[in-house]
Amino acid sequence: MTGRAIVFTGGGTAGHVMPSLPVMARFVDAGWRVHYVGSSTGPEATLVADRGYDFHGIAAGKLRRYLSFENVIDVFRILRGIAQSFALLGRLRPAVVFSKGGFVTFPVVFAAWLRRVPVVAHESDLTPGLANRLALPFVTALCTNFSATKISGRRGARLIHTGTPMRPELLAGDRDRGRRWLGAVDDRPIVVVVGGSMGAEAINGAVRAALDRLDRYFVVHVCGAGRCDPGRDRPGQYRQFEFVGAQWGDVLAAADVVVSRAGANSLYELVALRKPHVLVPLSRKASRGDQIENADYAVSRGWSRSIDEGALTVESLVEAIDATHDESAAILRRLDSADLGDGTGAIVEVLEHCARGA
Numbered sequence: 067m068t069g070r071a072i073v074f075t076g077g078g079t080a081g082h083v084m085p086s087l088p089v090m091a092r093f094v095d096a097g098w099r100v101h102y103v104g105s106s107t108g109p110e111a112t113l114v115a116d117r118g119y120d121f122h123g124i125a126a127g128k129l130r131r132y133l134s135f136e137n138v139i140d141v142f143r144i145l146r147g148i149a150q151s152f153a154l155l156g157r158l159r160p161a162v163v164f165s166k167g168g169f170v171t172f173p174v175v176f177a178a179w180l181r182r183v184p185v186v187a188h189e190s191d192l193t194p195g196l197a198n199r200l201a202l203p204f205v206t207a208l209c210t211n212f213s214a215t216k217i218s219g220r221r222g223a224r225l226i227h228t229g230t231p232m233r234p235e236l237l238a239g240d241r242d243r244g245r246r247w248l249g250a251v252d253d254r255p256i257v258v259v260v261g262g263s264m265g266a267e268a269i270n271g272a273v274r275a276a277l278d279r280l281d282r283y284f285v286v287h288v289c290g291a292g293r294c295d296p297g298r299d300r301p302g303q304y305r306q307f308e309f310v311g312a313q314w315g316d317v318l319a320a321a322d323v324v325v326s327r328a329g330a331n332s333l334y335e336l337v338a339l340r341k342p343h344v345l346v347p348l349s350r351k352a353s354r355g356d357q358i359e360n361a362d363y364a365v366s367r368g369w370s371r372s373i374d375e376g377a378l379t380v381e382s383l384v385e386a387i388d389a390t391h392d393e394s395a396a397i398l399r400r401l402d403s404a405d406l407g408d409g410t411g412a413i414v415e416v417l418e419h420c421a422r423g424a
Contacts, residue, residue: 076171085190105169147174168197171197178204189211208223211331369400
């Protein structure tokens with residue numbers, strides 16, 4: 067085998083995998099041996115393997131914030147994952163590990179600490195998730211999306227504001243190409259609505275109910291797998307997709323307003339791409355409240371409008387879209403001043419620095 071090795075880990079959702087891909091590509095181009103460690107049952111296996119990277123599946127226990135008998139079972143899964151990771155890292159001998167978060171990462175990070183392999187973690191949200199909080203004592207450096215991120219209990223870990231890696235296809239998005247692909251037949255502004263990779267029924271229902279009130283826009287609705295409503299499409303005014311793949315950069319480039327959840331990676335991309343947007347964060351019933359924190363921060367900076375999911379109605383949605391579109395010039399000026407861009411180079415630099423000390 068030639069070249070130094072680097073291990074990436076993260077999983078549970080696409081958001082824990084996709085930001086690693088541009089960083090992985092940089093190390094491949096530099097001649098490194100790149101490996102990805104994830105859950106054998108998570109989406110990361112497909113997302114990584116489909117792009118030709120070496121994937122290694124391990125056992126992983128879900129990290130819950132509530133009492134459950136499954137927590138007892140998952141302790142044994144985590145211990146098994148640590149043993150598998152320890153053996154795997156001994157075989158791969160990486161110079162550094164990059165952890166993007168998710169419950170699968172703790173066994174890998176802990177095993178790397180046992181092996182004295184430096185670990186660089188990345189936190190997308192303003193406050194760390196449970197996996198990163200547990201991993202912090204074993205991390206050399208923690209990279210963050212936002213300069214306002216505050217991390218307590220990080221001991222010797224260096225806190226470095228790097229931003230998040232941006233996928234090249236997003237940076238290369240073309241507005242005219244996107245309008246053609248979508249079939250925009252007139253000069254109506256384009257509103258892109260997306261509820262995340264799994265869809266969002268609250269958003270889906272509100273958008274469809276508001277179509278008559280949104281007739282001055284071309285509404286592009288990314289519904290999620292199995293959530294399209296056959297027969298609802300209106301040529302030039304409403305078009306549905308379960309998922310948009312290679313054309314997503316062009317679709318975002320064509321958008322005049324975006325309606326989105328407030329996941330940290332999605333928010334970061336919207337700000338970095340200078341897209342006026344409306345956020346509908348997940349409620350605390352469905353999450354730990356990280357999306358609400360992200361949305362509140364973005365609103366305080368003048369980047370975003372936000373609608374609480376419990377207050378999402380036809381009226382509140384239409385009002386937010388109209389106001390965002392009508393005030394887009396002022397919003398764009400504030401987005402232009404945001405200190406957010408492609409974090410790939412900064413993260414690569416941190417990883418290389420840590421690897422030199424390995």
